[in-house]
Structures are given as C-alpha cells and as structure tokens.
Amino acid sequence: MTVTAQAPAPEDTRVSLTFAKALNTALADEMAADSAVVMFGEDVGPLGGVFRITDGLTARFGEERCFDTPLAESGIMGMAVGMAMNGIRPVVEMQFDAFAYPAFEQVVSHVAKMSNRTRGKVKLPLVIRIPYAGGIGGVEHHCDSSESYYAHTPGLTVLAPATVADAYTMLREAIRFPDPVVFLEPKKLYWTKEDVDLAALRAPFEDSTPAADPAIGKAAVAREGTDATLIAYGPSVSTALSAAEAAAAEGRSLEVIDIRSIVPFDDETVCASVRKTGRAVVISEAPGFASVASEIVARIQERCFHSLAAPVLRVTGFDIPYPAPKLEHFFLPGVDRILDAVDELQWEDK
Amino acid sequence: MTIPTGNTRAGSAQGTRPEDNEDRTATMLPSAEPVQLIDADGTHRHSEKYPLPDGDALKAAFEGLVSGRRINDQANALVRQGRLAVYPSSHGQEACQIAAAAVLADGDWLFPTYRDTVAVVHRGVDPLQVLTLLKGDWHAGYDPYEHNVAPQATPLATQLLHAVGVAHAAKLRGENTVVMAMCGDGATSEGDFHEALNFAAVFHVPVVFFVQNNEYAISVPLKNQSVAPSLAHKAIGYGMPGERVDGNDAAALLAVLGAAVERAREGGGPALVEAHTYRMQAHTNADDATRYRSEEDVAQWVPRDPLARLRTYLTGLGVLDDAAEEEMAASAETIASRIRDGLNTDTVPEPMDLFNFVYDSRTPQLAEQAALLQDELSRAQD
Numbered sequence: 001m002t003v004t005a006q007a008p009a010p011e012d013t014r015v016s017l018t019f020a021k022a023l024n025t026a027l028a029d030e031m032a033a034d035s036a037v038v039m040f041g042e043d044v045g046p047l048g049g050v051f052r053i054t055d056g057l058t059a060r061f062g063e064e065r066c067f068d069t070p071l072a073e074s075g076i077m078g079m080a081v082g083m084a085m086n087g088i089r090p091v092v093e094m095q096f097d098a099f100a101y102p103a104f105e106q107v108v109s110h111v112a113k114m115s116n117r118t119r120g121k122v123k124l125p126l127v128i129r130i131p132y133a134g135g136i137g138g139v140e141h142h143c144d145s146s147e148s149y150y151a152h153t154p155g156l157t158v159l160a161p162a163t164v165a166d167a168y169t170m171l172r173e174a175i176r177f178p179d180p181v182v183f184l185e186p187k188k189l190y191w192t193k194e195d196v197d198l199a200a201l202r203a204p205f206e207d208s209t210p211a212a213d214p215a216i217g218k219a220a221v222a223r224e225g226t227d228a229t230l231i232a233y234g235p236s237v238s239t240a241l242s243a244a245e246a247a248a249a250e251g252r253s254l255e256v257i258d259i260r261s262i263v264p265f266d267d268e269t270v271c272a273s274v275r276k277t278g279r280a281v282v283i284s285e286a287p288g289f290a291s292v293a294s295e296i297v298a299r300i301q302e303r304c305f306h307s308l309a310a311p312v313l314r315v316t317g318f319d320i321p322y323p324a325p326k327l328e329h330f331f332l333p334g335v336d337r338i339l340d341a342v343d344e345l346q347w348e349d350k
Numbered sequence: 351m352t353i354p355t356g357n358t359r360a361g362s363a364q365g366t367r368p369e370d371n372e373d374r375t376a377t378m379l380p381s382a383e384p385v386q387l388i389d390a391d392g393t394h395r396h397s398e399k400y401p402l403p404d405g406d407a408l409k410a411a412f413e414g415l416v417s418g419r420r421i422n423d424q425a426n427a428l429v430r431q432g433r434l435a436v437y438p439s440s441h442g443q444e445a446c447q448i449a450a451a452a453v454l455a456d457g458d459w460l461f462p463t464y465r466d467t468v469a470v471v472h473r474g475v476d477p478l479q480v481l482t483l484l485k486g487d488w489h490a491g492y493d494p495y496e497h498n499v500a501p502q503a504t505p506l507a508t509q510l511l512h513a514v515g516v517a518h519a520a521k522l523r524g525e526n527t528v529v530m531a532m533c534g535d536g537a538t539s540e541g542d543f544h545e546a547l548n549f550a551a552v553f554h555v556p557v558v559f560f561v562q563n564n565e566y567a568i569s570v571p572l573k574n575q576s577v578a579p580s581l582a583h584k585a586i587g588y589g590m591p592g593e594r595v596d597g598n599d600a601a602a603l604l605a606v607l608g609a610a611v612e613r614a615r616e617g618g619g620p621a622l623v624e625a626h627t628y629r630m631q632a633h634t635n636a637d638d639a640t641r642y643r644s645e646e647d648v649a650q651w652v653p654r655d656p657l658a659r660l661r662t663y664l665t666g667l668g669v670l671d672d673a674a675e676e677e678m679a680a681s682a683e684t685i686a687s688r689i690r691d692g693l694n695t696d697t698v699p700e701p702m703d704l705f706n707f708v709y710d711s712r713t714p715q716l717a718e719q720a721a722l723l724q725d726e727l728s729r730a731q732d
Contacts, residue, residue, distance in 0.1 A: 038522065064522055069549065069552075070545070070548050070549060070552055072545040072548070072549070074511065074541060074542055074545055075511055075514075075542075075545030075546065075548070075549045077511075078508060078510075078511020078512055078514070078515065078542060078545070078546065079511050079512075079514050079515040079518060079549055080515060081511065081512045081515055082511065082512035082513060082514055082515020082516040082517070082518065082519065083515040083516070083518055083519040083522075084515070085494070085500070085512065085515065085516055085519075086515070086516045086519035086520060086523075087519055087523060088519045088522065088523075090515075102541070105505060105508060105542075106508060106511065106542075109505045109508060110505075110508060110512070113489075114501075115707050115708065115709070115710070116489070116707045116708050117488075117489040117490045117501055118489075118490045118493070118494060118501060118707075119488060119490075119703070119706075119707050120706070120707040120710075121490075121493045121494060121495060122494055122495070122501075123710065154708055155708050155709070157709070178710035179709050179710050217713070217714070263713065264709075264713035264714055264715060265713075265714070265715060266714075267714060267715075268714075
C-alpha cells in the first residue's frame with residue numbers, strides 16, 4: 001500500500017461574474033482558442049455592443065476579428081453564411097430580438113437549410129447571438145420572445161441559457177458546434193451575478209475534444225422536488241425558481257427543469273421529472289399560441305399520459321404584441337400566476 | 351486553420367474612403383452605351399478601354415456557346431418529355447453564361463442562380479449533377495467545394511451576400527480569391543442586392559456582381575423594376591465602378607468581366623457589371639410569355655444572337671470553318687447525350703437521406719421520426 005501525499009488545497013478560482021461578463025469571457029476565450037472565430041454585427045466593435053457583450057474584443061483581437069458592419073441584419077447574416085462556407089466560424093450579434101427579423105429569410109432559407117441542400121457538403125458552423133425577451137422596461141420592438149420562429153425551423157439548433165455558468169459554457173459549445181446555432185440571451189439576466197468557478201468552467205474546453213457532458217441537447221434540473229414539475233427556459237427559469245421557493249413555504253415541493261436546449265429537445269429529462277411528479281406547468285414569456293410551450297405540453301402528454309394526475313398547464317405571455325413598459329408586468333408570467341396554475345393541478349384527486 | 355493577422359493586401363477590415371470623391375465619381379459611372387466589341391453583324395468595334403480577346407479565347411468561347419445552346423435545347427426537350435420538372439432556360443443569354451465562368455481562375459468562386467445552369471457546367475460541374483435540382487432527386491446535386499460553385503440560388507439576391515462572405519473570408523485568410531456573383535434584373539430590386547453591394551464596398555472585398563439584364567422578371571418588364579439610367583448606374587451609390595456591356599457579345603463580356611475580375615484580384619475591390627441581353631424563351635416551361643410580350647419584341651432580338659455574330663467574326667478571321675464547327679457540335683452532342691441518358695434512367699432517391707443531412711448528427715427527435723419512416727418502409731416491403 002502506498003501512501004500518497006495529501007494534495008494541496010485547490011486554489012480558489014471562484015469569481016463573481018455577471019451573465020454579460022460570462023458571455024464576454026466565453027467569446028474572448030473561444031477567439032483566443034481558435035483564430036477562425038470572428039465576431040461581427042452592429043456596434044460590436046469599439047463600443048463593445050449595446051449590452052457590452054463584445055467589450056474589449058476589438059482591442060484584444062483586432063478589427064479583422066471583431067468588427068462593426070453596416071446597419072443591415074440580412075447583410076450580416078448572409079455574409080456570415082458565406083464566411084462559414086469558406087473556413088470562418090462567424091459569431092454574429094442581432095442587436096435586439098425584433099431587429100433580427102430582416103435576417104429571417106437568410107436564417108430560414110440558407111442558414112437552416114444549407115447542410116441539407118448540399119447533402120452535408122457545406123456545413124455552416126455559425127452562431128447567431130440574439131439578446132431576447134422582456135422584463136427590462138424596453139420600448140416596443142426590443143422585448144420579443146422570438147424562439148418559436150427559430151425552433152420551428154428544421155436545421156437550426158436553438159439554445160437559451162438561464163444561469164451565468166450556462167451562459168459561459170453554452171456559448172463556447174455553440175461556437176464549437178458543427179451546425180448553426182441560434183443563441184438566445186435573456187436580456188433581463190445580463191446584469192445578474194453569480195459566483196462561478198471559472199477554472200472549472202474552462203477545463204472542458206482546454207482541448208478540442210467535445211465536452212463529455214455537453215449542455216446542447218440536455219436540460220438541467222434546476223431544483224429538485226416531488227409534487228409537480230415547473231418547466232421553463234431562459235428568462236422564465238428564475239421566475240420558476242422563485243415560484244418553487246414560495247410553494248415550499250406553503251408545503252408544496254416543486255421540481256424546476258431548465259430546458260436550456262430548445263432544439264434539440266431533451267425529452268428524457270423532462271419526462272423523467274413529470275413521470276416522477278405526475279403534474280407539470282410549462283412557463284414561457286412568449287405568446288402561448290403555437291409556441292415552444294405548446295410543443296413541450298404536447299410532447300409530455302404523448303409520452304407521459306399514464307403518469308399524469310392532471311392536465312399539463314401553461315403559463316405564458318398573452319397572445320398580444322409585447323406590451324409597453326408600464327404594462328409588461330401584467331403580461332409576463334409571474335410567481336402568483338404560476339402558483340395559481342399549480343393550484344389548478346387537481347390536487348383533490350391525490 | 352489560422353488567419354494571418356495584419357493581412358493588409360487589400361486594406362484592413364473596412365475599406366478606406368478616399369478623399370477625392372470627384373475623381374472616384376468619374377471612374378464609377380458606366381459608359382453611355384453598353385461596351386460592344388463585336389456587333390450583331392459580326393464586325394469588330396474598337397474600344398479604347400477594352401482590347402479584343404485573342405482568336406483562341408474567342409474560339410473557345412464559341413465552343414462554349416455551342417455547348418450551352420445545346421444544353422438549353424436538350425433540357426427544354428426533357429421537360430416536355432417529363433424527365434425534368436422544370437427548366438429556366440438561358441437561351442439567348444449563353445454569352446453571359448460562358449463568359450462568367452471563363453474569366454475565373456480555379457480557386458475562384460461562382461455564385462449562380464437557377465437560370466445559370468450553363469455557366470455552372472462551363473465551370474466544370476457534371477451537367478447531370480447540376481440538373482439534380484430540376485430533376486427532383488435532391489436540392490443541390492453537386493459538391494460546391496469541388497469546383498467552388500455555390501448551390502444555384504432560388505431566393506433572389508440572397509446568394510450575393512454569401513458571395514460577399516466567401517470573399518471576405520478569403521481576404522481574412524490571405525487568399526487570392528475572386529468571387530463572381532450572378533443575378534438577374536429582377537433581383538436588383540431585392541434588399542439583399544443593396545446590402546450585398548454595400549457590404550462588398552465597405553469591406554472592400556473582391557466580388558464581381560454580374561447582372562444579366564434580360565428585360566423580364568417572369569412577366570414584369572425592367573421599367574417596372576427600376577427607373578435608374580441603367581442598373582450599372584447603381585454602382586456609384588455604393589462607391590464601386592459600374593459597367594454596361596452588350597450581353598450577347600461574348601468578346602465584350604470576356605473583356606469587361608475579365609477586367610473586373612483582375613481589378614478585384616489586384617485589391618481594387620468590387621464592381622458591378624450589367625449585361626444587356628434578352629430572355630428569348632419563357633421564364634420556365636410553366637410560363638406563357640405571350641401573355642406579357644409580343645412576338646415582334648422577341649423577334650427584334652433574333653438578329654442579335656450571341657452565336658451568330660461570333661460565328662461570323664471567327665469565320666472572317668479564319669479560325670473557324672465548317673469542320674471545326676462540326677467538331678464543336680459533336681462535342682456538344684456528347685454532353686447532350688450524357689444528359690439524355692442520365693435523365694432517361696430512373697433514379698430512386700434514398701428516403702432515409704431525408705434525415706441524414708439536416709444536422710451533423712440526428713437529434714433524438716429526428717431519430718424517432720427516422721425510425722417511423724424506416725418502419726413504414728420495411729412494412730411496405732413485406
């Protein structure tokens with residue numbers, strides 16, 4: 001038997017990071033790791049983006065690696081397609097959710113279809129970063145939840161991180177992904193801070209081998225519970241967690257699933273939770289009609305019908321255009337509306 | 351791959367805006383009349399700016415025209431026989447098709463539209479693979495990297511931005527690539543046309559935008575698309591030179607497009623070339639051109655045919671005779687018979703391929719759906 005010396009105490013690498021800084025760090029780390037990664041969009045150069053996600057990248061990597069474009073979203077997207085065809089890994093920023101619509105034809109007809117059209121000969125490893133959703137008191141055209149448009153388009157991978165650690169990890173995974181990724185950044189989370197172990201987050205990206213446990217395609221259990229499952233993604237996860245906290249005070253144990261990866265969708269994690277609890281509420285800011293939330297409900301009832309004690313409910317934005325700032329709190333799924341939905345889950349049958 | 355930093359051969363990421371705008375203006379406006387080197391009668395017209403390509407280059411172009419015309423005729427026939435779903439013919443525009451491909455070097459890129467089958471074939475792509483799209487077996491039937499030819503674009507002008515991106519990437523990588531981006535007159539109305547020209551100019555990338563103005567976008571005549579003095583005049587609005595050329599004059603096209611390609615390769619940036627030509631046939635076989643233009647209008651363009659004038663010129667020059675032309679016709683017939691034989695052979699596309707290329711690896715959802723189709727297929731076999 002050999003006696004090993006006690007390992008030295010690991011250096012404390014925990015740092016307090018905002019969601020925005022985590023994204024910025026992920027971009028810088030990935031640009032440092034691969035010189036084919038190029039960042040461009042509107043105001044992403046010297047200004048560092050209107051949300052400062054690209055802060056310092058032009059200074060550090062030069063104006064060929066992080067640059068401003070003319071103000072034209074289809075142009076940005078179409079140029080990214082061509083660059084990806086020719087050896088570059090473009091990351092583009094659409095300044096706001098609703099400003100991405102001029103690029104929609106490029107996204108749907110080319111970004112999403114190029115691999116399939118060419119039988120896999122032309123791959124487009126590009127990332128479309130979109131600051132999205134509401135809760136920041138933004139004026140019109142600045143708060144849309146546009147995920148359903150992208151999720152409905154075969155060929156796109158659609159991600160929505162909800163934690164600081166995931167913001168970092170998922171953006172780096174997205175940049176290394178072989179297919180185009182729509183990367184939805186919940187604006188209201190940009191300024192939230194968490195303590196993260198940056199060295200541990202960086203470790204899986206030290207070499208070029210894919211991460212053993214990638215976040216793409218994998219939902220996370222954000223809080224364990226036994227009585228019902230709240231399913232959310234992006235900006236709604238923190239609301240769901242608050243609701244679960246409030247429910248716990250009332251003696252109800254709610255599990256919270258953070259979807260993270262809208263496409264591909266992790267049926268396994270979602271269904272395992274719902275089969276365990278027998279009850280579920282899906283939460284999303286987007287209007288509920290024909291939405292990602294609707295898709296999740298459909299998938300649960302197709303797969304978990306015999307485990308369900310109650311119909312699966314949705315708490316979503318109303319089917320109206322995103323409201324003016326003074327009215328948005330009536331629109332957004334809040335803790336009370338979520339708890340009201342939980343109350344409707346036929347507990348009397350238990 | 352690595353991007354060499356500080357690659358400034360063609361300027362930095364963004365173009366520099368020269369001080370002297372007056373001088374630039376003079377060089378950006380197109381000539382008053384389209385550049386013509388061989389007129390409709392087959393006579394050489396002198397140009398101060400563009401020397402006439404030599405006899406060998408013109409003879410090679412003529413051989414291309416003969417093949418191109420034959421491909422168009424053959425494809426039309428195959429539509430009538432039900433072997434092709436549809437064919438947008440470039441009959442009458444073959445000089446544009448041949449020149450667009452002929453002026454490119456091996457490492458350059460071509461971005462064609464659905465009407466540019468002849469250009470794609472002239473670039474070296476197997477005609478059967480090109481016609482896969484119209485035959486209905488798949489979308490893009492060829493590997494774009496084999497000859498640096500992008501998939502034929504259907505959504506108008508969208509491919510022009512991809513051309514800018516390929517050129518921009520080449521510039522970042524320090525490669526000496528020029529990109530030929532093709533579109534029609536109708537496409538100049540699209541927003542992506544504007545964005546592509548503006549991006550190309552601002553980033554100072556080596557793209558030649560080549561507009562085949564064939565007078566019609568399906569049924570809508572040019573006057574309903576634009577009232578600009580010419581489509582080439584749009585170039586100055588983006589800060590790049592524009593040029594007009596007789597689109598049925600292969601010699602002028604070789605000269606003008608060749609000069610634009612060389613200028614781009616030397617770091618001169620993008621250019622816009624408008625070829626004045628005519629779509630001699632309907633938009634596709636599904637279209638009825640008699641509803642929007644008269645036979646007299648079409649008849650006016652018959653004497654301006656690109657083959658006839660070059661034949662006259664080359665015959666007069668003594669480099670083309672009946673024997674040479676028979677050889678060219680035989681070579682064109684070889685291509686036509688390859689197309690005929692290929693399309694008369696029934697092919698059965700693999701149904702499971704529907705799931706193989708959407709993503710690099712199937713999502714769990716696609717795996718489920720593939721299993722469903724596989725199950726249906728195996729039950730159908732029982």
